[in-house]
Amino acid sequence: MTTKYSYFPGCSLKGIGRAYEESLLPVFRALGCELEELEDWNCCGATAYMAVDEVKACVLASRNLAMAEQLGHKELLAPCSACYLVLNKTKHYLEDSPAVRGVIQKALAEVNMTYSGQTPVKHPLDVMINNIGLDEIKKRVKRPLTGLKVAPYYGCQIVRPYATFDDQHDPVTMDRLLEAIGCEIVRFPLKTRCCGASLTGTLPEPGLLCAKIILAEALKRGADVIATVCPLCQFNLDGYHHNIEKKWGPHRIPTVYFTQLMGLAFGLGERELGLHRGFIPMKPLPAPAAAGA
Amino acid sequence: MDKPSKSNIRIGFYVCHCGSNIAAMVDCPAVAKYVETLPNVVLSRDYKYMCSDPGQELIQKDIAEFKLNRVVVASCSPLLHEHTFRGAVEAGGLNPFFFQMVNIREHDSWVHTDKAEATAKAKELARAAVLRVAQHKALEVKKVPIHPDALVVGGGIAGIHAAMTLANAGKKVFLVEREPSIGGHMAKFDKTFPTLDCAACILTPKMSAVGTHPNITLLSYSEVTKLDGYVGNYTVTVKRKPRYIIEDKCTGCQDCIVNCVYKEPKFRDEFNEGLGKRKPVYIPFPQATPQVVAIDPKTCLNFRNGELTNKCKKSCVTACGEKQAIDFNQQETFLDLKVGTIIITTGFQTFDAKRMPQYGYGKYPNVYTALEIERLVNTSGPTGGHVVMRDGKTEPKSIGIIHCVGSRDKKTNRWCSRVCCMYSMKLAHLLKEHTGAEVYSFYIDMRTPGKGYEEFYDKLLEEGVHFIRGRVGEVTDWAMSKEEMEEGKLIIRVEDTLAGYVRRIPFDMVVLATGMEAQSDAQDVRRLFNMSCGSEGFFLERHPKLAPVSTFTEGIFIAGACQGPRDIPDTVAQAGAAAAEALALIDKGHIEQEPNTAYIIEEECCGCKSCLPLCPYTAITFDTGKKKAVINEALCKGCGTCVAACPSGSIVQNLFDDDEIFSEIQGVLAHE
Numbered sequence: 018m019t020t021k022y023s024y025f026p027g028c029s030l031k032g033i034g035r036a037y038e039e040s041l042l043p044v045f046r047a048l049g050c051e052l053e054e055l056e057d058w059n060c061c062g063a064t065a066y067m068a069v070d071e072v073k074a075c076v077l078a079s080r081n082l083a084m085a086e087q088l089g090h091k092e093l094l095a096p097c098s099a100c101y102l103v104l105n106k107t108k109h110y111l112e113d114s115p116a117v118r119g120v121i122q123k124a125l126a127e128v129n130m131t132y133s134g135q136t137p138v139k140h141p142l143d144v145m146i147n148n149i150g151l152d153e154i155k156k157r158v159k160r161p162l163t164g165l166k167v168a169p170y171y172g173c174q175i176v177r178p179y180a181t182f183d184d185q186h187d188p189v190t191m192d193r194l195l196e197a198i199g200c201e202i203v204r205f206p207l208k209t210r211c212c213g214a215s216l217t218g219t220l221p222e223p224g225l226l227c228a229k230i231i232l233a234e235a236l237k238r239g240a241d242v243i244a245t246v247c248p249l250c251q252f253n254l255d256g257y258h259h260n261i262e263k264k265w266g267p268h269r270i271p272t273v274y275f276t277q278l279m280g281l282a283f284g285l286g287e288r289e290l291g292l293h294r295g296f297i298p299m300k301p302l303p304a305p306a307a308a309g310a
Numbered sequence: 311m312d313k314p315s316k317s318n319i320r321i322g323f324y325v326c327h328c329g330s331n332i333a334a335m336v337d338c339p340a341v342a343k344y345v346e347t348l349p350n351v352v353l354s355r356d357y358k359y360m361c362s363d364p365g366q367e368l369i370q371k372d373i374a375e376f377k378l379n380r381v382v383v384a385s386c387s388p389l390l391h392e393h394t395f396r397g398a399v400e401a402g403g404l405n406p407f408f409f410q411m412v413n414i415r416e417h418d419s420w421v422h423t424d425k426a427e428a429t430a431k432a433k434e435l436a437r438a439a440v441l442r443v444a445q446h447k448a449l450e451v452k453k454v455p456i457h458p459d460a461l462v463v464g465g466g467i468a469g470i471h472a473a474m475t476l477a478n479a480g481k482k483v484f485l486v487e488r489e490p491s492i493g494g495h496m497a498k499f500d501k502t503f504p505t506l507d508c509a510a511c512i513l514t515p516k517m518s519a520v521g522t523h524p525n526i527t528l529l530s531y532s533e534v535t536k537l538d539g540y541v542g543n544y545t546v547t548v549k550r551k552p553r554y555i556i557e558d559k560c561t562g563c564q565d566c567i568v569n570c571v572y573k574e575p576k577f578r579d580e581f582n583e584g585l586g587k588r589k590p591v592y593i594p595f596p597q598a599t600p601q602v603v604a605i606d607p608k609t610c611l612n613f614r615n616g617e618l619t620n621k622c623k624k625s626c627v628t629a630c631g632e633k634q635a636i637d638f639n640q641q642e643t644f645l646d647l648k649v650g651t652i653i654i655t656t657g658f659q660t661f662d663a664k665r666m667p668q669y670g671y672g673k674y675p676n677v678y679t680a681l682e683i684e685r686l687v688n689t690s691g692p693t694g695g696h697v698v699m700r701d702g703k704t705e706p707k708s709i710g711i712i713h714c715v716g717s718r719d720k721k722t723n724r725w726c727s728r729v730c731c732m733y734s735m736k737l738a739h740l741l742k743e744h745t746g747a748e749v750y751s752f753y754i755d756m757r758t759p760g761k762g763y764e765e766f767y768d769k770l771l772e773e774g775v776h777f778i779r780g781r782v783g784e785v786t787d788w789a790m791s792k793e794e795m796e797e798g799k800l801i802i803r804v805e806d807t808l809a810g811y812v813r814r815i816p817f818d819m820v821v822l823a824t825g826m827e828a829q830s831d832a833q834d835v836r837r838l839f840n841m842s843c844g845s846e847g848f849f850l851e852r853h854p855k856l857a858p859v860s861t862f863t864e865g866i867f868i869a870g871a872c873q874g875p876r877d878i879p880d881t882v883a884q885a886g887a888a889a890a891e892a893l894a895l896i897d898k899g900h901i902e903q904e905p906n907t908a909y910i911i912e913e914e915c916c917g918c919k920s921c922l923p924l925c926p927y928t929a930i931t932f933d934t935g936k937k938k939a940v941i942n943e944a945l946c947k948g949c950g951t952c953v954a955a956c957p958s959g960s961i962v963q964n965l966f967d968d969d970e971i972f973s974e975i976q977g978v979l980a981h982e
Contacts, residue, residue, distance in 0.1 A: 186667050186668035186784065187667035230790070
C-alpha cells in the first residue's frame with residue numbers, strides 16, 4: 018500500500034541540488050511512498066525575500082501551503098532545509114500573529130485561495146523515522162554500507178528555531194537512520210555548526226572558513242564521507258574545494274545527501290542517485306557482503 | 311425582592327476599603343448607601359480597614375448598640391479573614407455563623423478595570439449576602455481530640471530536624487525513609503557553604519541521635535502507601551520493603567559484606583553517584599543510620615531478576631553465624647500507624663544533565679555533575695578525596711564550572727535553584743585546594759543572598775578563581791587550533807558578556823551545577839497526602855508568606871526542598887517551623903471542626919446508597935438495621951457531593967441548606 022505525500026521541491030532540488038531529488042524520489046518509492054509534486058509551486062520565500070520583507074515572504078510560502086492543502090494529502094514534504102523552515106515559520110506566524118494572518122488571507126483571496134493551517138510541513142528525516150520507522154527501512158536494505166564512516170551533518174535550519182522532531186543541540190535522527198543502513202557514525206560535534214551559508218558568495222573569507230572547519234573536523238575524525246540534509250550545506254561543503262585548497266591546503270572529503278547513502282544501501286545505482294554530480298567523488302564502496310547479509 | 315422580610319432579623323453591613331485595594335475600583339460609600347435600602351438592613355457602613363482592631367470593635371459596638379443579630383462584611387477573600395470576622399461577631403455576643411462574607415477584592419476590585427461596573431458587581435454580591443445571612447442558623451463548633459503521635463515522611467536533613475524537634479518535645483514520632491539509610495542529599499555533600507564545615511561532621515551526630523532516640527521509631531527502606539482519616543486522627547499505611555536482613559538482629563558488623571562471594575565490589579554505588587562500586591550486600595555509607603546492611607536482589611546471586619533462586623554459596627549467611635540476621639525469604643510487610651499530624655520532607659532531585667546535550671554530560675567522560683564532584687572531593691568518597699578524572703589517575707589542571715544547568719532556562723526549568731551559585735563556589739574552592747588547578751566559574755548572575763555568602767564570594771575572588779559572566783553555549787571536544795592548546799581538551803564556548811566577545815576556553819574537567827527540581831514522584835505523593843503542587847511541581851504551601859509550612863490539608867505540613875529549592879540553613883529553619891506548627895496542634899489537644907458538615911434527614915432517606923461511593927472522605931456508612939445512610943460528622947469535610955447527588959433530597963449541609971443558597975441566588979440575580 019502506498020502512502021501519498023504532497024511534495025514541495027523548491028528551486029534547489031531542481032537546480033544545484035538536483036542530486037537530492039534524484040535520490041529522494043527512488044528512495045521513497047522503495048519505501049512504498051509516493052511524492053506528488055505541487056503542480057504550480059512558487060518560490061518558498063527563503064533567503065533574499067525573508068531578509069527584505071518577512072510578510073511578503075510568508076505570502077509566497079502560504080500560496081504553496083494552500084496548494085498542498087487543496088491537493089488533500091495528509092502531509093507536505095519539504096526536503097530543502099530553507100523551504101522547510103520558511104514554510105513552518107509561515108505556519109507559526111499564521112497561528113500566532115493575527116496581523117500577518119490578515120495580510121496572508123487577503124493576498125490568498127486575491128487569487129481565490131484559502132489556507133486553514135491543516136497540512137503539516139514535514140522533513141523527510143521526520144517522515145522516515147516517525148512515519149515509516151527504522152524497522153521498515155532495515156527491511157529494504159540490500160547492501161548494508163558496513164564500514165562506511167559517516168560524519169552526520171544537519172546544518173542549522175531543520176532544528177532552529179523550531180526543533181519539532183529532533184534535539185536542537187544534538188540532533189540524532191540521521192545518525193539513527195544511517196546506522197540502520199549499516200554506516201558507522203563518527204562522533205561529530207559540529208552537527209549544526211554554520212556551513213558558511215550565503216557568505217561563501219558574499220563574504221568569501223569567513224564563509225569559506227566555516228566550510229573548511231567542518232571539512233577539517235570530519236577528516237580529523239576519520240570520516241569517509243559527510244552526510245547532509247540540506248542543498249546549501251552540500252553546495253558549500255562540496256563546491257569550494259578549489260578555493261579552500263588554495264588558502265588552507267587540501268580538505269578532500271565527499272559531501273552527499275543522506276538519501277544518496279540510503280539509495281546505495283537499497284541497491285540503487287550510483288548514477289541513478291546522482292552521485293556522479295558531486296565534485297569530490299565517493300570512493301567505491303567495499304565489496305557487497307555475501308548474499309543474505 | 312418579593313421575599314417577605316422576617317421582622318426579627320436585624321442586619322449590620324460593612325464594606326471595607328482595604329486601603330485603596332478595594333476603594334480604588336469600587337465606590338464603597340455608594341455600596342453602603344445602596345445596601346441600606348435592602349430588607350432587614352438596620353445599619354450600613356463603609357470603613358477603611360475592617361480587619362483592624364477598631365474595625366472589629368466597630369462590629370461589636372454596633373451589635374450591642376443597634377441590637378444587630380446578623381452581620382455581613384464585604385472585603386477580601388474568606389480564606390484570609392472569615393475567621394477574624396466570625397471572631398468579632400462572637401465577641402459581640404452572637405453565634406459566629408450569623409455572619410456572611412462577601413469577597414469584593416479578589417473577585418471584584420483586583421480583577422476589573424471599570425469602576426462603575428465593579429461597583430455594580432459589589433452591590434449585587436452584597437445583596438446576595440444580605441438575603442442569605444437572613445436565613446443563617448446558629449451552628450456549633452465541635453471539638454475533636456488529636457492523636458499526639460506524629461509522622462515525618464522523608465529522612466533528609468529536614469525530616470531529621472523535624473523529627474528530633476518533635477521527639478525532644480516529648481512526642482512520639484515515626485520517621486519514614488525510602489532508602490536504606492537516612493541522611494538524604496546532605497549526607498553526600500563534602501563541605502557546606504559558606505563556613506566550609508564538613509557536612510558529615512554536623513549531620514551524622516543528628517542521624518545517630520535519631521537512630522537512638524527513645525521517642526523516634528525509624529522506619530527506613532519504607533514508603534507510605536495509604537492515608538486515611540483527618541486532622542488529628544490519621545491512619546497511615548507504611549510499606550516496609552524487604553532488605554533481606556532482620557533489622558533487630560543485624561549489629562552492623564559487616565562481616566557479610568567482607569565474605570560475599572563477590573570478592574571485589576562490582577555494582578553501581580548509588581551513594582557515590584556511580585563513581586564507586588558496591589557489593590550486592592552493602593551498607594550505603596559508613597555512618598548510615600540505621601547501621602544495618604541491605605541485600606540488593608537485583609545483583610545478589612541468590613536472586614535472579616529479583617526472584618529467589620538459591621544459586622549462591624551463601625557465604626554471607628555463614629559469616630553472620632549465630633546472629634542469623636539474614637533472611638532471604640523476607641517479604642514486604644505493611645504497618646498501620648495512628649498519628650495526629652504529618653510533616654512531609656521528601657526533598658528534591660537534581661536536574662538530569664543529559665537533558666542539555668550541548669553540555670556533553672554522558673558523552674564526554676570528564677564532564678561531571680556537581681553531586682559527583684561532592685563525592686570526588688570527599689575523603690570517604692570513591693577515590694578517598696583524591697580528585698582524578700574518569701581514567702582514575704589524571705588530576706585535572708584546569709576546571710570549568712557551569713552555573714544554572716537546568717535553572718533559569720525557559721527550555722528546562724525557569725526557576726533559580728538558589729543553591730547553585732554558592733555550592734559552585736564551594737566546589738571551586740575545594741577543587742582548587744585539592745588539585746591546584748585553574749578554576750573558572752561561568753555564571754549568569756552571582757546570587758549570594760545569605761549570611762556570610764557575599765563574603766564567601768569575596769574570598770573566592772581573592773583566591774584567584776576566574777569568574778566569567780555568560781551563559782555557556784556548549785561544551786565540545788572540537789579543537790579549533792593547536793596553538794590554543796585545545797587538542798584533547800573540553801572546550802567551553804561562551805559569550806563573555808563583560809569583555810564583550812565570544813571565547814573558547816579549554817579545560818580538563820567540566821562541572822555542571824545542576825539545579826533542583828521536584829522529585830519525579832511528587833505528583834503521587836501529592837495525591838497520597840491530598841496536597842497541591844505548584845506549576846513547577848513543588849508542593850504548594852497554604853500561603854507563600856504567612857503559612858509557608860502549612861498545606862491545604864489540615865494537620866499536614868511541608869518543609870525543606872520538597873516545597874521549593876532551598877539550602878541547608880533555610881531547610882532546617884523550615885523543618886523547625888513545621889515541627890512547631892505540628893506541636894501547636896498536638897498540644898492544643900483538640901481541633902475545632904467547621905460545622906458546615908452534611909447530615910441526613912432520617913425519615914426521608916430511602917436507603918438507595920447512591921451517596922455511599924461518592925464520598926471522597928468515606929464519611930458515609932449504611933445502617934443495615936434501619937436501612938438508612940449515616941454521615942460521620944467527624945469525617946465529613948463539607949464538600950457537598952452527597953447533597954447534590956441524593957435523589958430524595960434528604961441530605962442537608964449546614965451553612966449550605968436550600969433556603970440559604972436560594973436566597974443567595976435570588977440576591978445575585980435580582981435586577982433593580
